[in-house]
Amino acid sequence: MAEGALAGFAPGPLGPRPKRPFAPKTIMLYGVLVVAALYYLMPLYVMVATSLKGMPEIRLGNIFAPPLEITFAPWVKAWDSACTGLYCEGLKVGFWNSVKILVPGVIISIAIASVSGYALSYWRFRGSEVFFTILLFGAFIPYQVLIYPIVILLRELGMFGSLPGITLVHTIFGMPILTLLFRNYFASIPVELFKAARVDGAAFWGIFLKIMVPMSLPIFVVATIIQVTGIWNDFLFGVIYAGTKNFPMTVQLNNIVNSTQGVKEYNVNMAATILTGLVPLVVYFVSGKLFVRGMAAGAVKG
Amino acid sequence: MASISIRKLGVNYGPVKVLEDLDLEVETGEFIVLLGPSGCGKSTLLNCIAGLLDINAGQILIKDRNVTWLEPKDRGIGMVFQSYALYPQMTVRGNLSFGIRNAGLPKEEVDRRVARTAKLLHIEELLERKPAALSGGQRQRVAIGRALVRDVDVFLFDEPLSNLDAKLRAELRVEIKRLHDKLESNTMVYVTHDQIEALTLADRIAVMRSGLIQQLADPHTIYHRPKNLYVASFIGSPGMNFIKGRLGDGAVPSFMIAGAGTVDLKAYSAEEGGGLASHAGEEALLGLRPEHVILGGEPADGLAEVGKGVIDIIEPMGSDSLVWVNLGDEISVSSRQEGDTSLRKGQEVTVRGNIANASVFGDDESQRRL
Numbered sequence A: 001m002a003e004g005a006l007a008g009f010a011p012g013p014l015g016p017r018p019k020r021p022f023a024p025k026t027i028m029l030y031g032v033l034v035v036a037a038l039y040y041l042m043p044l045y046v047m048v049a050t051s052l053k054g055m056p057e058i059r060l061g062n063i064f065a066p067p068l069e070i071t072f073a074p075w076v077k078a079w080d081s082a083c084t085g086l087y088c089e090g091l092k093v094g095f096w097n098s099v100k101i102l103v104p105g106v107i108i109s110i111a112i113a114s115v116s117g118y119a120l121s122y123w124r125f126r127g128s129e130v131f132f133t134i135l136l137f138g139a140f141i142p143y144q145v146l147i148y149p150i151v152i153l154l155r156e157l158g159m160f161g162s163l164p165g166i167t168l169v170h171t172i173f174g175m176p177i178l179t180l181l182f183r184n185y186f187a188s189i190p191v192e193l194f195k196a197a198r199v200d201g202a203a204f205w206g207i208f209l210k211i212m213v214p215m216s217l218p219i220f221v222v223a224t225i226i227q228v229t230g231i232w233n234d235f236l237f238g239v240i241y242a243g244t245k246n247f248p249m250t251v252q253l254n255n256i257v258n259s260t261q262g263v264k265e266y267n268v269n270m271a272a273t274i275l276t277g278l279v280p281l282v283v284y285f286v287s288g289k290l291f292v293r294g295m296a297a298g299a300v301k302g
Numbered sequence B: 001m002a003s004i005s006i007r008k009l010g011v012n013y014g015p016v017k018v019l020e021d022l023d024l025e026v027e028t029g030e031f032i033v034l035l036g037p038s039g040c041g042k043s044t045l046l047n048c049i050a051g052l053l054d055i056n057a058g059q060i061l062i063k064d065r066n067v068t069w070l071e072p073k074d075r076g077i078g079m080v081f082q083s084y085a086l087y088p089q090m091t092v093r094g095n096l097s098f099g100i101r102n103a104g105l106p107k108e109e110v111d112r113r114v115a116r117t118a119k120l121l122h123i124e125e126l127l128e129r130k131p132a133a134l135s136g137g138q139r140q141r142v143a144i145g146r147a148l149v150r151d152v153d154v155f156l157f158d159e160p161l162s163n164l165d166a167k168l169r170a171e172l173r174v175e176i177k178r179l180h181d182k183l184e185s186n187t188m189v190y191v192t193h194d195q196i197e198a199l200t201l202a203d204r205i206a207v208m209r210s211g212l213i214q215q216l217a218d219p220h221t222i223y224h225r226p227k228n229l230y231v232a233s234f235i236g237s238p239g240m241n242f243i244k245g246r247l248g249d250g251a252v253p254s255f256m257i258a259g260a261g262t263v264d265l266k267a268y269s270a271e272e273g274g275g276l277a278s279h280a281g282e283e284a285l286l287g288l289r290p291e292h293v294i295l296g297g298e299p300a301d302g303l304a305e306v307g308k309g310v311i312d313i314i315e316p317m318g319s320d321s322l323v324w325v326n327l328g329d330e331i332s333v334s335s336r337q338e339g340d341t342s343l344r345k346g347q348e349v350t351v352r353g354n355i356a357n358a359s360v361f362g363d364d365e366s367q368r369r370l
Helices: A024-051 A055-059 A073-080 A092-122 A128-138 A143-157 A163-188 A191-199 A204-215 A217-233 A236-241 A249-257 A266-300 B042-050 B092-102 B107-121 B136-148 B166-182 B195-201 B219-224 B229-234 B266-272 B275-279
Strands: B002-013 B016-027 B031-035 B057-062 B077-080 B154-158 B187-192 B204-209 B212-217 B241-247 B254-257 B262-264 B283-288 B293-295 B303-316 B320-328 B331-338 B348-354 B359-362
Touching: A024 A266, A055 A266, A073 A266, A092 A128, A092 A163, A092 A204, A092 A217, A092 A249, A092 A266, A128 A163, A143 A163, A143 A236, A163 A217, A163 A236, A191 A204, A191 B042, A191 B077, A204 A217, A217 A249, A217 A266, A236 A249, A249 A266, B002 B042, B002 B187, B016 B042, B016 B057, B016 B187, B016 B212, B031 B042, B031 B195, B042 B057, B042 B077, B042 B154, B042 B187, B077 B136, B092 B107, B092 B136, B107 B136, B136 B154, B136 B166, B166 B195, B187 B195, B195 B219, B204 B219, B204 B229, B212 B219, B212 B229, B229 B241, B229 B283, B229 B359, B241 B331, B254 B283, B262 B303, B266 B275, B283 B348, B293 B320, B293 B331, B303 B331, B320 B348
Parallel strands: B031 B187, B031 B204, B077 B154, B154 B187
Antiparallel strands: B002 B016, B002 B057, B204 B212, B241 B254, B241 B283, B254 B262, B283 B359, B293 B348, B303 B320, B303 B348, B320 B331
């Protein structure tokens, strides 16, 4: 037996393979990750730093320099009194408009899509496959093609330039992807569960509300995130269908940033931009884990 | 009184006919097993009885009531599924009571029935748990409870033990049998592809193949007097031996093995009532279960010599050994021997068959028992 070897073992490797903390592979991996993270964080840093500076400091021209005198005045101005064309009421009007569009838009679209997805995966009817195909096809039609027809549609309904009008538009455009999402999720639930519930005397709504919905929290979270970020970040539909009084936050941000009169107030623009992006950001942070879980649950068996 | 009566049932999936002209009468209190390989239509038949699948032709009566167009809940059935199908967000109590709460029973009655069912299945201490916190056996017990709590007379089982490991399966099999003994007036229809379950549980077995019931009989008959070659080869493990040959056309019924000797079929003919005579001279198959193949020993009553051969392989299976003997060119038969058999590979033995228990099948399209 070789010297130094333990009794009963052959000489050479024994037990777990030793881990080297600074192997070239590890350094490369973390190096790339750190560089990528910095690359994505840099613009955010510039925005936050600039928004906290006064105009004299900005005129020095060094955008990477941290603020010498921190001031929150640009934030207050962006929220409360920045000018969008004629009105100088800040972003707050747009914020509340966006909320008024967002809440009914998210609730109605998810309510309809979840029931449609459920019906399409469990209550097959004559032509349900055709219906689903048409719905899916809707996901691939470019928005631009539909803009003018929808203007006419809303005008005929008397809803053009109103809150119900823009809510309807968001509901319609959310439908294909949401229905697909829900249908695939429900399809991953064992069909025997549905059969058992039918033997137990539950009908269409009973099975949906008592069995399916309680099992589908992750997919409802995913759908909510998709709709909240989608509707909040929307600019095109807002500017076309909402009407001047109901312009969402994104449109007003554009109007503040792109107003050509007077001095460009970079600090106010930066603050306004961050304020506008805050809602989706908060949603991602709060629901990150659920989002990933739901995405995986929807994807694997879809 | 027939508990379930199926008349000329037909089911198609598009142009594919899954079931056609199927008739089945199940007596009250009977335990009937639908047995067959996957795709034979046995689960389809069960789903039709449950009302989970719309039928294309025929009628279904449960307890003399025409339920053909009724919803599952109105048919007076309870059902147990292969994957348990417990509602994951509800406790065991919630799972058990979901159906009777939907039916609008008063709370005291619901509690009483849940308690009674839990006691019957020994799951009282699990009532407040969620299904995720239960083992496979416990889950299936809850699933059975969910059918029992409905107080119905007809229970449908869709491969309820297939998801369990072998040991648990054997345990629950005994439990289901005990349950059926306890609930005398309850009719059970049980779908499985496991012949052991079928043979142990059933009062009658319906062996199915491509949408047709091949044979409907008690387990003993299915095992010992299979109606055709398919039933004979599907039932029994290890499987039946089949020897190709021709029926003799002499006065004494006999079977001439292709390229080997002749087997005396007097005992078989006596048992079956002499139907063989009309098939004299035809191609046929002689079927012998391994336990009816005797190796060595002295000639005796009821035993007919099949031939002489050399032991090819011995498969020990614990309590038994399966001994394969080469009878000649490409003719190999297996014989069930004791676990500690003294036979050895290469040994020459005389092979005899217990002919009274044999089966003879015509070697034609129908492969009927002759």
